[in-house]
Amino acid sequence: FEPHPDRRPVLIAGASSGIGAATAAALAELGHPVALGARRVELLETLAAKINDNGGEAFAHRLDVADTGSVDAFVTAAEAALGPAEIVVSGAGDMSFGRVHEMTPEDFRAQVDVHLIGVHRLVHRVVPDMIARQRGDFVMISSDTANHPRPRSGAYPAAKTAVEIMARQMVMELEGTGVRVSLVRPGPTLTGMGMTTPAEVIGPVLEDWVRWGFARHPEMLRASHLAAAIVAVVSAPRGAHIQLTEVQPEARV
Numbered sequence: 001f002e003p004h005p006d007r008r009p010v011l012i013a014g015a016s017s018g019i020g021a022a023t024a025a026a027l028a029e030l031g032h033p034v035a036l037g038a039r040r041v042e043l044l045e046t047l048a049a050k051i052n053d054n055g056g057e058a059f060a061h062r063l064d065v066a067d068t069g070s071v072d073a074f075v076t077a078a079e080a081a082l083g084p085a086e087i088v089v090s091g092a093g094d095m096s097f098g099r100v101h102e103m104t105p106e107d108f109r110a111q112v113d114v115h116l117i118g119v120h121r122l123v124h125r126v127v128p129d130m131i132a133r134q135r136g137d138f139v140m141i142s143s144d145t146a147n148h149p150r151p152r153s154g155a156y157p158a159a160k161t162a163v164e165i166m167a168r169q170m171v172m173e174l175e176g177t178g179v180r181v182s183l184v185r186p187g188p189t190l191t192g193m194g195m196t197t198p199a200e201v202i203g204p205v206l207e208d209w210v211r212w213g214f215a216r217h218p219e220m221l222r223a224s225h226l227a228a229a230i231v232a233v234v235s236a237p238r239g240a241h242i243q244l245t246e247v248q249p250e251a252r253v
């Protein structure tokens with residue numbers, strides 16, 4: 001996949017840090033105009049200014065994927081600024097902790113609302129237009145916890161598994177439309193995720209993970225590693241579809 005100037009407008013949900021921010025920078029460098037969405041607008045504006053200063057084109061707008069009105073406002077503003085979305089990267093989300101039976105239905109639902117329904121809100125808003133234009137890439141960032149639950153992870157593994165099933169269903173439903181739905185499944189990646197979680201919360205979680213055979217990772221991926229995978233997925237020539245990409249630290253191969 002040779003890097004080439006590409007003007008397909010990109011929308012990124014979860015662009016204020018980590019994988020989303022790195023992906024925005026990488027795609028902007030290749031020539032894509034990028035719309036950055038997340039709740040921390042000041043971080044988006046800083047990243048957008050950096051991209052624009054480097055000769056790219058970036059647009060920042062608040063986005064809360066848990067709110068249908070916010071998703072609509074983000075996409076409408078982004079498309080008015082950059083043109084119709086041809087690539088969407090859906091990576092908004094946060095780590096969640098808790099034993100399933102101890103979580104309130106409200107907390108469980110709130111996590112599903114971001115990690116699963118949040119993805120669907122974007123799908124519902126952009127995919128019909130992509131079908132009408134007969135082209136589009138929708139990349140969903142899942143997790144290597146999909147189909148492999150870890151204890152005390154709240155609704156996260158269930159929601160990520162559901163995202164993967166939804167994506168595979170959509171691949172069948174979108175046959176012949178020119179719209180590709182792809183899954184990028186990160187392994188452990190050093191990002192903003194979990195960074196603000198207090199040690200007394202994350203400590204027992206990690207202990208339990210190790211007890212159930214999930215080793216602590218000597219190496220972690222960087223957000224730029226995931227950005228490289230996402231660039232490869234959306235750069236696949238027409239006629240090819242990289243449907244599922246799992247990225248793990250090289251030391252674990």
Ligand code: NDP
Pocket residue numbers: 013014015016017018019020037038039040041063064065066090091092093094114141142143144185186187188189190191192193194223
């Ligand atoms: P970060 O915390 O660095 O980034 C998460 C992004 O999601 C932030 O930009 C955050 O911005 C945004 N976000 C969170 N909630 C919402 C919301 N309701 N609406 C809009 N944006 C939201 O973590 P990562 O880069 O690691 O996470 C990116 C994706 O990768 C996530 O889907 C995560 O589940 C997945 N992943 C990460 C792994 C890892 O080890 N890091 C492993 C497997 C999967 P803001 O707070 O400003 O809204």
